[in-house]
Amino acid sequence: MTPDLLEDGAARLAAWQRKKAEQAGSSGDRGGAYGRVLKAGEPDFAHGVALYLDEISVSFDGFKALNKLSLTINVGELRCIIGPNGAGKTTMMDCITGKTRPDSGKCFFGSTIDLLRLTETDIAQIGIGRKFQKPTVYEQLSVFDNLELALRADRRVRAALFHRLSGAQLDRIGEVLTLIQLQREAQRQAGLLSHGQKQWLEIGMLLMQDPKLLLLDEPVAGMTDEETERTAELFLSLQGQHSLVVVEHDMKFVDQLTQGRKTVTVLHEGSVLAEGLLAEVQANDKVVEVYLGR
């Protein structure tokens, strides 16, 4: 082939890739991000890794909250993180989301995005959603309006959004309402929901932005047993499509999430003390001594 033909072919390929990327970006197809052609600055999950922490250390006035913490979360994985109070679980999430800057170490989203170079806002926009313990929904607004607001807060959508929601966006709100089991509460004022329902609504608001990675810090604290069980079902339905990191003290909930098959990570004094199936870490002497045995 002549250089001219090669160039022509490359230009046509690039045009086709751009068109595909635009289609994938605007179609509302949640699965699309995994297979589509990457735009500049987009995370790359081709190697199967969603999040990679390498020897992250953080000190507060000389106290090491994280001490060379290393952790890898795979694409689509649901990972539970347990450990005693003060182990550094929340600080780890603060580092991933740009709230706290580590003193040293690496933190990558996919294989190319260095999270330590991004601001908190950038990190939220590239697909990392975080749920704090306390629900923060707009109490005066309806459930539907809360979800719509979350959609409008997404920079990618805002650019294409006029005054009215498109059919695809309405579909997405409907899909999320079903996922969080609040279809029948759509027009209800959020302030009137139960504690558990508010937590689900907030998770729904995160889902409106289609995060590839969800960080959930003690999501079932204060929930009834039934709400806790439904939350486990919700998270299990999200795995695969999203990667989830769930910090919890509730072992029954962790058991429901891991189903005897998934890896659990135990944090202690800012680093990984043990990793394995829940039954394995529960039988680990070191883990029993510092956490479960107390």
Ligand SMILES: Nc1ncnc2c1ncn2[C@@H]1O[C@H](COP(=O)(O)OP(=O)(O)OP(=O)(O)O)[C@@H](O)[C@H]1O
């Ligand atoms: N901003 C801060 N300034 C000073 N110390 C802090 C700060 N944030 C966290 N720490 C300390 O770092 C340690 C780890 O705290 P962190 O909140 O990450 O623990 P945790 O594992 O989330 O605990 P818990 O299970 O109680 O939520 C604690 O000793 C805490 O007091």
Ligand SMILES: [Mg+2]
């Ligand atoms: Mg915490």
